[in-house]
Amino acid sequence: MRSILQFKLQIALIFAMAVWGLSWTNAKIIGIYTSPSLSMVWRFFLASICFVPVMKWTGHSFKIPQNAFKYVFLNGCLMTLYNYFYFRGTQLGLAGVGGVIVTTLNPIITSLLAVIIFKDMLKSKDVWGAVLGLTGGAFIIKIWSVNYFDLVQNGNIHFLLASTSWAFVTLVTTSSKNKIHFIPYSFWSISIAGVFSIFISMGEPILSVFNYGWNFWLNLFILSAGAMVFGTTVYFLAAVRLGSRKASAYVFTVPVTAIGFSMIILGEHLDWSTAIGSLFAVSGVYLINKS
Template sequence: MERKKQWMIYGMLTFATSTWGSAFIAGKVAIESFDPATISFLRFFGAALLLFPIMWLVEKNTPKPRKKDWVLFALLGLTGVAIYNICFFLASKHAPVIKSSLFIAANPMLIMLLSGLLLKETISKRNVIGLLLAFAGVVTIVTEGNLMIFFRFQFEPIDFVLLGAVITWALYSVIGRVVLRKYSSIVSTTYAVGFGTLFLLPFSLFEKPWQSIATSTLPAWLAIAHMSVFVTVIGFILYYYGIQKIGAAKASIFINVMPVSAVIMATVFLGETLTLTTVIGALFVISGVYVGTAVRRQKEKPISHAKTG
């Protein structure tokens, strides 16, 4: 029964990170009508409108947040919602897609490192091997097998923005693990989205969104609705539930599913070509996720030990 529950959690994490891949497709549609910060604000504002009623309905026995808890919720909103999205969209506009994708692909490694150092989570050799396999798959997909691309990159100021995106999402995952010791995934996600929406508001107002609303299209609004409901509400809750149950380090391995789902959806909905290199990369990712999360039958020596009690 325990093993069945674990596979159910893995399924939830796979679904969550797959929906994040669909955000790339929805973003392409929404960006035709709105500017980046406005898309982010509308996405999370819509999610907040759904999340708060759900939280009030489902989580009736939630402990009252203290001042320290409010600070942590605000940090979640600042890192994983506001700063991450601003950095991500800035990078999307000013950096090559390949470079942006490779930076984001490094995220699970930083999350695993911080989880081991700060949270004292157990990180096994199997976790590390799985993560490296999945990362190799993502690199294969993004570079289309041409590793010489690495040597063509030059340092640019936008790289600091990309680094900011990687660091803030890693902090969101690690801080979230601390918050989840006291609060459920629904409560944690709701308050994080609430604070993040407030932080995004001034950036959206700077873009004068009222001018875009007049010329916006129905597909753009549907794309934002998709990102609010599936990518944010469902995706974020399931991701945090996974972190709560199996830890930030192991849950982060599933982030590698995101580019695979993005490529598959781009092939189906945007008519892009599915290449043999992409298929090989996807197999590496799937293998890495399996190796990194498979239930061990024998105890193996961990790299770092979690504190118990």
């Protein structure tokens, strides 16, 4: 019985990672219709609503423990930053490239920040992982032919900033794990980020989204209910039931699905530098996660 439940959870985790990969294409499509700030408002709004049944189903209280509030608030700020860079990057650049840069560089940047902030010790495998990951990132953004203007124009600077801001999200979330459960933590972080997004979008036609057709709303729903609620819940549930190391191994499928969906749906092309860079970056993440 236990093995059947684990098998079902593994299938759900594969599907969740595919949705995370698809979300980069969803964001690119949404960027055709509206600005990053309005995309953020409606993504957080829908995700907050969809998280309420999850809170009820899991029996968690909506009350934030006093010693956890600072983590929730800070994470809400960081998620606001991340989502802005995420939407702006996909609006300007290639969705597949963004999916590779952010998902592979994030654990590498997180490890480096942990050394700087928490004085963590790096093992030799972590150093080699960081070198491989940064080399991969250099190939993906074609560092040999790039200047600041190119980085801004093709969205890659936003992907790098998204990866860095998500690294801080990871560190804050790790620090909060003994203060509050991840489900109410996620719900309130998303809700706070939604409030910040409303302030950012002041002066914009916030209700203009109701003029858009089913294509906009389908992609927004997948981004909100699919990637942010379903994907996050399944991933953390798998981390508890299967173990964090086994669950994190499935994250390696995200860059592949991000590129795959962007090629199939958006018609993006995989050039040699992205392919080589992806292999370097994924190898680097593997080394860092290896026990």
